[in-house]
Amino acid sequence: MAANETPYRYDAARACEIELHWQARWLADGANRAANPGDPGFDASRPKYYILDMFPYPSGAGLHVGHPEGYTATDILTRYKVMRGFNVLHPMGWDAFGLPAEQYAVQTGVHPAVTTRSAIDNFRRQLQRLGFAYDWSREFGTIDPDYYRWTQWIWLRAYHSYYDESRACARPIAELEAQCADEDRATGTDGTPWSKCTPAQRQGYLDTVRLAYIGVQTVNWCPALGTVLANEEVVDGRSERGSHPVFRMPLRQWMFRITAYAQRLLDDLAIVEWPESTRTMQAEWIGRSEGADVQFAVAGFGALTIFTTRPDTLFGATYMVVAPEHPLVEWACAHNPASAADIGGYVTRARNRSDLDRQAESRDKTGIPLGLTATNPATGLPIPIWVADYVLMAYGTGAIMAVPAHDERDFAFATRFSLPIRQVVAAADGTAFSADAAACEAGIACNSSNHELSLNGLPTASAARAMIDWLQSKGCGVRRINFRLRDWLFSRQRYWGEPFPVVFDESGMHYPVSPEALPVQLPTLADYAPVQSDQPLPPLGKATQWVQTTAGAAGVDVRLLDPQTPVRRETNTMPGWAGSCWYYLRYCDPRNSTRFVSKEAEHYWMGDRGVDLYVGGSEHAVLHLLYARFWHKMLFDLGEVTTREPFAKLYHQGMxxxxxxxxxxxxxxxxxxxxxxxxxxxxxxxxxxxxxxxxKMSKSLKNVVTPDEVVAEYGADTLRLYEMSMGPLADSKPWNTRDIAGVFRFLQRVWRLAIDERTGELLLARAPDAAVERLLHRTIHKVAHDIEKLAFNTAIASLIELVNAATRPTAMIDAADGGLTRDQMNRFLRALSPFAPHICEALWEKLGEASSVTTSQWPVVDVAMLVDESIEMPVQIQGKVRARVQVPTAADAAQIEAIVLSDAMVVQAMAGRTAKKVIVVPKRMVNVLV
RNA sequence: AGGCCUGUGGCGGAAUUGGCAGACGCAGCGGACUUAAAAUCCGCAGAGUUCACCCUCAUCCGGGUUCAAGUCCCGGCGGGCCUACCA
Structure with missing residues (x-):
């Protein structure tokens, strides 16, 4: 019965019908295609806008409602910018190589190529079902050979480059080779002139400067994952993914010399419009510290170099500590057989302890004396050298001078082992030095003089400068800037990744694959499971036919190697981060088969400052965003891209x-x-x-919500609207299924405003209501303003207010009474369309409009409609609101004061007292002080 | 341990950045329509108080600046995120 009365209701079935219809049409019409310069239909007179979502990693589980949050936000902005006359690039694709896909494949026994493709298909279906205005003609995945061909190409560009410190940019390594040959430069540790070097020696030298280089490194080896991991992927001594124990071991690996870019990566954080927290995290990760390298003489060994940020405390260095991996440890054992066993025992224990265990013991310091002394260059006194695992080989020089009076860690160690503590800094505020804690703050140097130098009385900063000057004059110290950032380990012992375009000959020398021979295709391997072992064994090693080949077959330039030469391919693969380092560039020109991106397309879409808006989660604040910036800067130096930074503005949606x-x-x-x-x-x-x-949503708590279920119950427009109305985009917000009904009812009211539910006929008012017309202008104005601020929640609230104001009472039978006129409905639909495009398309069509609402212009606001002739102002007496008065909008402070003081309510509230002072803030409020 | 963020009705959240606290939505209550219900529409709705009006109190707690503080400053408590022996 009820259903029959309103057969044209906006319910879930109707919403879904409308949505599927329009989604199919958008795709068929290519409605969201962005034309490149030179393409038919490209309009060069329009400004460009590049809106990018972070590449999703398609998992077998499909989307959960967290994914569409950022995507809906960028979609609204995209549709809005298009209506505002911009050429908008808004692409989508898939980050599909990497560990999770491979793990999933190993678990299910289905090849990752298969599981990944079906996960992509599912993600694409789910995204398209939400009606996002992506230019699907630009879609690609990192696993496409047409794409990873260029990932390999960029790696080769880095391989063929070195960092020229004098010019602070990357240069072709061929230039360096030519210089070495011209000058017959002595290279390497033994000083052999270039002309006398063997090819292997030359390569060894070049590998010390290449941006993509091979070298022996202490790596993070994760036996459970069967691969090594980057520092960024290790958290608390465990793998970031899966939380498996990670051990440190030396291994010959491909690296990226990201450290060469440390200063620029830090400096250019100033030119991007990014959340402060993210810039801080990157800056801390890069970890610049200023200080000095200081050499301490060790009899027989030579100089022990340490890095310190507090050279001003050198007089307080009462002992030294080296890391267990430091070369001095081995030397000490060799020269002091008596204690070698004890030292060796300690070092072995320290080394076998994973970082996790070291963590657990946290402040409990361990260590053992090396039986050596060094000479403190400032005091000339001998001080003992210890080995302890609280000093890390990977930072600085792997050795420290210990100043227990002014460093907490050194203080704890000195206390534990009864080492002397010597105060050399006095607190600036005169607080006396206490022997139960280190005083780490800056202060005034004291007890710091020898016959040549006195720091006494100098504040910390100038004391440090004076000390460095003195050390430099004595030749035993130098000013130095040290970074926490380390080179980026770029090899993984896994199957599901980009192969390196490089081969090795029998002597172990490496040769690049020439660019014309790319891509080096990932061989199809039936057994791709990682080998769990104590030693890294890349699965690609099992593809013996592929691995063992000839230089000619592998595509090595004949000028480098005779085509018949037997070579072995690199069996490591690139890490999951590789593909996402440059995908935003490929979107500009995704089908280019001769370049990774055409200069013209890159120049147009990246413009002066790169991607205009980049939206994604803050979990990528360091890893992806740092790696991508690094690649971008390399490409910039090599003349391949035109902006210094890839992402001008970054925004993190909340969880x-x-x-x-x-x-x-x-x-x-x-x-x-x-x-x-x-x-x-x-x-x-x-x-x-x-x-x-x-x-957090998790399977175990049974609180995961998927877009599919919400779409089935309410439709995509409701899901989009709900996610945007939950609260500020950047905040984390709880999903509350019950609240969805609110925005669904709103869309039903929108529908009912335009359509007679009983007949399906249009309902339009004869004449505009003046108040509704004013409100419509204000609403459109506010919505535009809020979209630009990404404040979608308040934009939606104002749209709801408008609809509530325009909604005709049930009792109003005549369709031509109340509601919106055709013209008002037209403008309203345009303003709502970025948020709920499907229902707007359907109603737009009902209005008789020929083309799609998405191609219409943003409605024009009459600014005269934004101001009223008179406004109500609250009047405070002694700071409390006691009355409200109506004043002309244009009234100045004096006129307002006059109106207020003559107002009956005000007079009554003042109870005969006289106004001592009247504060008038026009358009805001009045405060009368008596 | 440090750094950053955050704290507003029963709930999610507004508040033009110093100017009427609680927009909008959920949940709740009342009314109209209906035989009834659902749906819809119209209202009420921070707390206290003898309907209402009025008044008083109210944005985690305590101080401060100001004519005026959710907003700015100082101290404390709670929640979140990041970093964590980086010399």
Whole structure:
């Protein structure tokens, strides 16, 4: 009965029908295609805008409602910018190589090429079902040979380049080779002139300067994952992914010399419009510190060099510590057989301890004396040298001078082993030095003089300068800037990644594959499982036919190697980050088969400052965003791109969380094990009360929501609108299924405003209501303003207010009464369309408009409609609101004051007292002080 | 341990950045329509107080600046994120 009365209602079925219809049409019409310069239909007079979402990694589980949050935001902005006359590039693709896909394949026994493709298909289906205005003609995946061909090409560009410190940019390594030959430069450790060097020696030298180089490094080896990991992928001594233990071991690996770019990566954080927190995290990761290298003489050994940020405390250095891996340790054992066993024992224990264990013991310092002394260059006194694992080989020089009086770690160590503590800095505020804690703050140097130098009385900064000057004059120290950032380990012992375009001959020398021979295709391997072992064994090693080949077959330039030469391919693969380092460039020109991106397309879409808006999660604040910046800067130096930075403006959407329930003991309960009892919640099994808390969505808590289920129940427009109305884009917000009904009802009201649910006929007002017309102008104005601010929640609130104001009461039978006129409806639909494009298309068509609402112009606002003739102003007496007065909008402060003081309510509230002072803020408020 | 962010009704959140706290939505309550319900429409709705009006109190707690503080400053408490022996 009821259904018959309103057969044209906007319900889930109708929403879905409309959405599928328009999604198919957009795709068929190429509605969201962006034309490149030179393409038919390209309009050079329009400004460009490049809006990018972070590359999704398609997992087998499909999308959850967190994914579309950022995508909906960028979609709204895209549609808005298009209506504003911009050429908008808004692409989507897939980051599909890497560990998770491979792990999933190993678990299921289905080849990653298969599982990845089906995951991509599923992601694409889900995204298209939400009606996002991506230019799907630009879609690609990192696993496409047409794409990774260029990933390999960029790697080769780095391989063929070195960092010219004098010019602070990357240059072709051929230039350096030519210089070496011209000058017959002595290279390497033994000083052999270039002309006398063997090819292997020359290559060895060049490998010390290449941007993509091979070298022996202490790496993070994760036996459970069967691969090594980058520093960025290791958290608390465990793998970031899967949380498996990670061990340190030396290995010959491909690296990127990202450290050459440390200063520029730091400096250029100033020219990007990024969240402060993200810039801070990158700056801290790069970790610049200023200080000095200081040499301490060790009898027999030579100089022990340390790095310190506090050269001003050199007089307080009472002992030294080297890392267990430091060469001095081995030397000490060789020269002091008596204690060699003890030292060796300590070093072995320290080395076998994973970083995780070191972490667990945290402040409990361990160490053992080396039985050596060094001479403190400032005091001339001998000080003992210890080995301890609180000093890290990878930072600085792997050795420190210990100043226990002014360094917490050294203080803890000195206390533990009863080493002397010598104060050399006095607190600036005169606080006396206490022997139970280190005083690390800057202060005034004291007890710091020898017969040539006195720092006494100098504040820390100038004391440090004076000390460095003195050390430099004595030739035993030098000013130095040190970075925490280390070179980027770029090899993985896994199958599912880009192969390196490089081969080795029998002597172990490496040769690049020539660019024309790219891509080096990843061979199809039936057994791709990682080998769990103590030693890294790349799975590609099993493809013996592929690995063992000839220089000619591998595509090595004949000028480098005779085509018949037997060579072995590199069996490591690139890490998952490789593909995402440059995908934003490929989107500019995704089908180019002769260049990674045409100069013209790159120049047009990247413009002066790169991607205009980049939206993605803050979890990539360091890893992806640092790597991509590094690649971009290399490409910039090599003349391949035109901007210094890839992403001009970055925005992190917040996480969508969910509810879970917590027992009295703090443990969590799955949502399906709880039910609501008059306003509270109890655990179904035992009736015990539980409290609702906010938690991450997880399978175990049964609180994961997928877009598919929401779309089925309400439609895509409702899902989009709900996610945008939840709160500020940047905040983390809990999903509350109950709230979705609110925005769904809003869309139903929009529909009902335009359509008679009983007949399906248009409902349009005869004449515009003046108040509604004013409100419409204000709404459109506010929505535009809010979209530019990415404040979608408040934009939606104002659209709701407008619809509520325009909604005709049920009792109003005549369709031509109330509601919106055709012209008003037209403008309203255009303003709503970026948020809920499908329903707007359907109603737009009902209005008789021929083309799509998405190609219409953003409605024009009459600024005269934004101001009223008179406004109500609150009047405070003594800071409390006691009255409201109506004043002309144009009234100045004096006129307002006059109106206020003559107002009956005000007079009454003042109770005969006289105004001592009247503060008038036009258009805001009035405060009368009596 | 340090750094950054954050704290507003029963709930998600607004507040033009110092100017009427609680927009909008959820949940709730009342009314109209209906035989009834659903749906819809119209209202109410921070707390206190003898309907209402008024008044008082109210943006985690305590101080401060100001004619005026959710907003700025100082101190404390709670929540979140990041870093964590980096010399």
């Amino acid at each position: 969508i969380t969910s509810f879970a329930f917590e027992r009295a003991d703090g443990t969590l309960v799955a949502t399906d094990a709880v039910h609501e009892v008059n306003g509270g919640w109890v655990e179904t099994a035992n009736g015990a009360p539980v409290t609702r808390v906010i938690a």
